[in-house]
Amino acid sequence: xxxxxxxxxxxxxxxxxxxxxxxxxxxxxxxxxxxxxxxxxxxxxxxxxxxxxxxxxxxxxxxxxxxxxxxxxxxxxxxxxxxxxxxxxxxxxxxxxxxxxxxxxxxxxxxxxxxxxxxxxxxxxxxxxxxxxxxxxxxxxxxxxxxxxxxxxxxxxxxxxxxxxxxxxxxxxxxxxxxxxxxxxxxxxxxxxxxxxxxxxxxxxxxxxxxxxxxxxxxxxxxxxxxxxxxxxxxxxxxxxxxxxxxxxxxxxxxxxxxxxxxxxxxxxxxxxxxxxxxxxxxxxxxxxxx
Numbered sequence: 001x002x003x004x005x006x007x008x009x010x011x012x013x014x015x016x017x018x019x020x021x022x023x024x025x026x027x028x029x030x031x032x033x034x035x036x037x038x039x040x041x042x043x044x045x046x047x048x049x050x051x052x053x054x055x056x057x058x059x060x061x062x063x064x065x066x067x068x069x070x071x072x073x074x075x076x077x078x079x080x081x082x083x084x085x086x087x088x089x090x091x092x093x094x095x096x097x098x099x100x101x102x103x104x105x106x107x108x109x110x111x112x113x114x115x116x117x118x119x120x121x122x123x124x125x126x127x128x129x130x131x132x133x134x135x136x137x138x139x140x141x142x143x144x145x146x147x148x149x150x151x152x153x154x155x156x157x158x159x160x161x162x163x164x165x166x167x168x169x170x171x172x173x174x175x176x177x178x179x180x181x182x183x184x185x186x187x188x189x190x191x192x193x194x195x196x197x198x199x200x201x202x203x204x205x206x207x208x209x210x211x212x213x214x215x216x217x218x219x220x221x222x223x224x225x226x227x228x229x230x231x232x233x234x235x236x237x238x239x240x241x242x243x244x245x246x247x248x249x250x251x252x253x254x255x256x257x258x259x260x261x262x263x264x265x266x267x268x269x270x271x272x273x274x275x276x277x278x279x280x281x282x283x284x285x286x287x288x289x290x291x
Contacts, residue, residue, distance in 0.1 A: 025054070028076045028260060029057055030044065031059045031075045032069070032079030033063045034061070034062055034166070034190045035081040035166055035191055036251075037079070038211065039211070040058045040079055042276050047267060050267075051267075054263075060190070062161065063082050063166075064163030064165070066078035070084075070097060070254065071088060071091045073096065073254065077253055077265075078099075080165050081247060083101070084101070099253070100255055101252055102269075104269070106238040106239050106282060106284075106285070107209050107210055107238055107283070109170060109209065109210070110210045110213060110219045110233040111220040111222060111233075113205055114150075114201060114202045114218070115216055115218055117145070117150075117202065117205075118147070120220070121220060121221040121230040122221075123228075124174055124223070124224055128175055129142070129143070130143075130155055130157060130182075131157060131175060132180070133181060139153045139155060148202065149203075156204040156205070157184070158185070158197050158201075160207075166191065166207070169247050170207050173244070188206075191212045194212070195213070195214060199216045213281070222243065222245060231244065233245070233246075235278065235282065235283040238283040253265065274288045275288055275290035275291075
């Protein structure tokens with residue numbers, strides 16, 4: 001939680017006490033989404049330069065971890081790549097917390113293939129066949145695809161752990177409200193772990209935030225239905241919502257932010273803060289001119 005601490009070295013403290021000038025440094029606790037962790041760390045680092053009296057302590061662990069901390073009142077800001085569920089909001093209120101949602105950016109949740117995979121586009125139905133329980137696509141040939149270097153032809157399905165907001169959002173967007181993931185997926189702890197595995201595995205398919213894309217992967221062009229134009233995952237298509245698996249990036253505070261937390265949130269929403277969003281590979285919430 002928001003707290004003050006003394007960070008000066010002993011000699012400096014002695015001098016400061018004599019002069020009556022020692023000041024406490026405020027610390028903001030910020031935890032949650034692995035999708036947001038890189039941009040959150042970039043925000044914290046830059047904010048510390050312009051406001052050295054405030055330290056923002058950032059940690060990941062997944063949206064579920066951040067939301068649990070918000071429910072328990074042990075964090076000032078919870079990062080999430082999915083909305084809090086009604087039961088989570090109820091739990092928070094039972095603990096005396098009143099979560100307020102803030103949209104701080106947008107992300108195109110990209111589907112990644114190994115660079116040798118010839119597939120360039122898929123429909124949401126194709127993805128449901130691969131990821132859904134009983135979806136019917138166990139082998140790349142089930143989708144009419146032959147992948148060089150994938151001798152078995154078996155689709156290696158890479159996913160995220162179930163405390164991840166990315167996991168939850170992909171499930172909702174691709175499998176539907178009541179859809180379940182197939183058994184046997186390789187569930188990675190972090191977004192980078194997903195792209196690293198897909199990059200090394202010709203048979204693999206995975207999903208992760210757009211900011212984790214590399215030149216060694218193929219980003220799938222996705223269409224809502226067969227016969228409709230596919231849409232590339234980009235910052236623009238995330239912002240305008242035309243990419244079928246686009247989502248808002250969220251921060252939750254306990255009530256409307258006050259004091260140091262409000263100043264920090266206001267700065268995140270400023271042109272400077274939103275340009276950091278763009279630099280990290282996500283879409284800002286507004287049009288900004290960045291150097």
